[in-house]
Amino acid sequence: MARSPREIMASGEWYSCLDAAYEEMRRAARRACHQHATMEPDERGACAPLVAELVALGRDCWIEAPFHCSYGINLTLGDGVYLNAGCVVLDSAPVRIGTRALLGPGVHIYCADHHRDPTKRRAGIERAMPVTVGSDVWIGGGAILLPGVSIGEGAIVAAGAIVSRDVAPRSRVAGIPARAL
Template identity: 40%
Template sequence: MTEHEKMLAGQPYNSLDSELRQLREQARLACAKYNAHPSKGNLKHITRLFRSFGRTAIEPGFQCDYGLHISVGENFYANFNCVLLDSNVITIGDDVMLGPGVHIYTVDHPRDAARRKSGECFSKAVFINDGVWIGGGAKILPGVTIGKNAIIGANTVVTKDVPADTRFIG
């Protein structure tokens, strides 16, 4: 398996792999082009990376690792300075709003320092269902699923699944 395949399978992988570094560089350049001159026309630099997207509004300051593993539904809104680290799949449903500075992480690192130093990482998918609102500054950690119509409070760190139709304030 390639390091990219291992990454998507949730297996330990080497983040220093040349293919992965090249893919991250492509995403950084696309984000930089959009963030330097944000417009509906320039949004294509980001959305052409995405696996799929519906009607989407993304404010400047947006960053992603690869973009390739992000799917967003209709009426998606990401406020200023959102970060989606998509070392694994990030699936976002319809009518989802992210407040400013929301971070969604799929990547994690070994707790052992020697393994971290070697570049080893692992990842878990994140799923955000329809109608979710995530307040500013919230952090969604790897492997989390957020149920339909849930509300995540500002500055909350979400470490476990959130049921549908609930408010989660950490």
């Protein structure tokens, strides 16, 4: 039985992101993000209807514009999550953001891990690695979370940090690469 493109992404196996099925999924996400960005602020509410169709939203979430996601279908926001302006979520794998998490402006979350071989990279070969952000986490503006990391409950990631390893619950990290304070 053939697996769906979404199942292949979730498997962690190498696949070509240039396949037409992935492009159609990205096209739907681009339409949703565009709708979100171009709505009147007072009409936007927590997010645009097309974003709400893709993203699994908890109660009382707020996504400021502009916002970008690759697929949206792999993004889950817990209750009370706040994404400030300019957040980017490249959700080729599951991205779970826990309740009451706060993401500052320009936070980026990346799931795609591109192949090391340049020939395979040109062919769009990548794999997807999940990212998890625990409840009550605060991620400062401009921070970047790399593929496969988990941020523990109550942790704080300083503005501008690049997180390449898991962050322990209730800890604080800063720097490039991010290290415990």
